[in-house]
Every structure is written in structure tokens, then in C-alpha cells.
Amino acid sequence: GRKMSKSLGNGIEPQDIMNKLGADILRLWIASADYSNEMSLSQEILKRNADAYRRLRNTARFLLGNLDGFDPAQHLRPLNEMVALDRWIVHRAWELQEKIKAAFDSYNMAEIVQLLLNFCSVDLGSLYLDVTKDRLYTMPTDSHGRRSAQSAMYHIAEAFTRWIAPILTFTADELWGYLPGERAEHVLFTTWYDGLAPLPADAQLNAADFDQLLAVREQVAKVLEPMRANGAIGAALEAEITIAASEEQAAKWQPLADELRFLFISGDVQVRPATTDEVFVSAQPTQKTKCVRCWHHRADVGSNADHPELCGRCAGNITGAGEVRSWF
Structure with missing residues (x-):
């Protein structure tokens, strides 16, 4: 001053x-x-x-x-x-x-x-x-x-x-x-970089869709925080998530459900319809085994005899053509 x-x-x-x-x-x-x-x-x-x-x-x-x-x-x-x-x-x-x-x-x-x-x-x-x-x-x-x-x-x-x-x-x-x-x-x-472009409004997931998903991601974080605090889970990957939304919204998110766990950095995600326009998030600790490579808890850990500590996804990424990702 x-x-x-x-x-x-x-x-x-x-x-x-x-x-x-x-x-x-x-x-x-x-x-x-x-x-x-x-x-x-x-x-x-x-x-x-x-x-x-x-x-x-x-x-x-x-x-x-x-x-x-x-x-x-x-x-x-x-x-x-x-x-x-x-x-x-x-x-x-x-x-x-x-x-x-x-x-x-x-x-x-x-x-x-x-x-x-x-x-x-x-x-x-x-x-x-x-x-x-x-x-x-x-x-x-x-x-x-x-x-x-x-x-x-x-x-x-x-x-x-x-x-x-x-x-x-x-x-x-x-x-x-x-x-x-x-x-x-x-x-x-040089001048401004011209390789950037806006998302088309008719994209499969447009900017408004991402805003909604990121709002759900915040809800997931709020649900998981007390579970971490009380020792029910140690990390978000140890929790399985259920999302309840309107029939229209649930129908839009269900095709993404298998990959939503990557967006939330959580365990498996299920999406189900509900008789409300609000979105509700619940979680429970997973009982599935942890893959030592990706740290995700998966039901198919040990399904590959050559890689007994890995999930099927990681085993395929190591020995096969690898997984396919469309969303996250």
C-alpha cells in the first residue's frame, strides 16, 4: 500500500x-x-x-x-x-x-x-x-x-x-x-491456430448434452465424498453408481452407460428410468475384484488364464486389437 x-x-x-x-x-x-x-x-x-x-x-x-x-x-x-x-x-x-x-x-x-x-x-x-x-x-x-x-x-x-x-x-x-x-x-x-472448431448442434453429444453430464458428474462426486469420509470406499473406482432420470433422459444416457464409468472415474454405472424430471444419483461399494493394471473393479478379472490379475479389457488391450471407445 x-x-x-x-x-x-x-x-x-x-x-x-x-x-x-x-x-x-x-x-x-x-x-x-x-x-x-x-x-x-x-x-x-x-x-x-x-x-x-x-x-x-x-x-x-x-x-x-x-x-x-x-x-x-x-x-x-x-x-x-x-x-x-x-x-x-x-x-x-x-x-x-x-x-x-x-x-x-x-x-x-x-x-x-x-x-x-x-x-x-x-x-x-x-x-x-x-x-x-x-x-x-x-x-x-x-x-x-x-x-x-x-x-x-x-x-x-x-x-x-x-x-x-x-x-x-x-x-x-x-x-x-x-x-x-x-x-x-x-x-x-504465427497467428491464431485454425485447427479448433465448435461442436455441431446436431452432434450425437452436443455442448448442452455435456453440460448435463458434467452436472451429473458433480452429483456423483457429492454422493461419493461422504462414503470416502466414513471409510465405505477408499476411492471412487470402488463405488458402483446408479443414475435415475426421466424416461427420455435415461433413454439417451443408457447407450453411454458402459463408458460413463470413465467420465465419473468410478465403478460400473447403471442408468434407469424414473417417474420424475429430476436426476438422482446413488452409490454402493463394489464387490468386484480390482484389476492391477487399470485399477477398475471388474467382474471378469482373472477370466484370461494368461493374465489372471487383469480384467478382460486390459487383457485385450495387451494381447488383442484393444477396446473400442466412442464416448469417453
């Missing part, structure tokens, strides 16, 4: 910040500050910006790590052939890019920083990246489900690097060198 002054000896030199935290932390603070008012700076404020920077950097690091072995010229899946969840996250990235464009046009850097942090924390960190780990880590390397997830991550990484370039310039340049595929020499020589 006091101005920086030589006589008070409370000045913070930009060079000291760059030597200690890096130039991009200084740039991030400038971008996130409200320059229409007096701008505050302190070691605590710098620490918070360093934490925010790590969130952005760790997201990019996860995307790059899972693009290992991905060649867009060979492996990139068309948007209309992607697993539904992957197509949805590309839609979310497109929505975000439109907001970022508008914010840059109005020089609202603080809004851009907030949009980026929310996207990394909410859409990616607590949802998409968490859900897709199963596909990335358990499915065959060249399977459609895994390449679909990598394709979505490639699109996001391409766009993300451009989004941050005017603010986190050094980080963007560093990321640019690790992205797969042919590209310009420097990210600052």
Missing part, C-alpha cells in the same frame, strides 16, 4: 525478479494486474504469480508428455472421428480462443490470464486430463481411442502456445520447440 521509494528502501528491482523467478513471472504479474488503477507488488504477490505460472507450465508439460510418439502427419484424427469427449474439449478450446481474441482486442490482459488459469484448472486439470489418463495409459499405442486423445491434446497445445505467446513469451518459445510436426521457426511468427 506504499509507493516504492529509494529513500524508504522498499523498491523491488525488475532484474532481481528475473534473476530469481524468471522474466515470464514478471510479465505474468504485469499482465494480471489492473493497470487502470495503482498496481501493487510484493514478494507475496510474486509468489502467487509464480504458483499461477507453474499451473500453466505443468499443464503444457502434461500435454507435451502425452504427445510423445505422436506425428500429426500420420496420427491426427479428423474432428468428426474423435471420441466424443475429445471433440468436446476441442470445442471448449475454440470457445476459449474466441474469448481470448476479444480480450486481446480490448487490451484486457488480466482477463486473458484468468481465462487461461480457469481452463487449465477446471476444463483440463480436474476433468479432461484426469479422465483421459485411462485411455492414454491402458489402451494400445496406436489405438483409435488413444490417438483421438492425443489429437485433442495436439490441437490444444498448438492453440495454447499461441495464446500465451504475447505474455509468457519465453515459455511459449520453449514449448514451440517441443511440439510435434512441421512449423514456423518461432511461435511469434
